[in-house]
Amino acid sequence: EAQVTQNPRYLITVTGKKLTVTCSQNMNHEYMSWYRQDPGLGLRQIYYSMNVEVTDKGDVPEGYKVSRKEKRNFPLILESPSPNQTSLYFCATSLGSLISTDTQYFGPGTRLTVL
């Protein structure tokens, strides 16, 4: 079954404690992306990756890092989380990075609370 998995699904942490949210896909997709969803703001892209070892900033990259060492995995790293990073995070993938018509497939989401 084609799927995008995220872990953890829920996380409560404290300010400054480094954390990683994992994203994995089994569809051999080239393009992977992280979004955050906040009430009244919709989805905003944090980072994206067009292929292994190729990553770039989205609209709201501050306070986040990513890596793409393998095609299937695209972890989101918060080196020093702050309360304004409390949000619902989604990983998304699509087949090709250069095809604007591609459908994106979303993971189930990670609800992060930073105290």
Add this chain to the structure above:
Amino acid sequence: AQSVAQPEDQVNVAEGNPLTVKCTYSVSGNPYLFWYVQYPNRGLQFLLKYITGDNLVKGSYGFEAEFNKSQTSFHLKKPSALVSDSALYFCAVRDRLSAGNTPLVFGKGTRLSVIA
């Protein structure tokens, strides 16, 4: 720059009645347009997309959307609403002239409530 607007935060409709969720867009060139749905505690799911050709696009779960270039709109419709259609709906746009790495721009979402 590309942008998308969903003018209604909330749409309420009675079960069995037709529903419309509105979306307008702004791009430099011609658009690729998408609708996604988010059920409670789930990720977004693809409903339908407009690439080219027929202005009326049919998608999953009986939904359809009509591309109107003159009004720069892409409203989502369904002839007969079901309670199970209650969810959060997102419209998204990408400029056809943009490079492939240009991200989709999402609207803020419209919450649809179908009342039995």
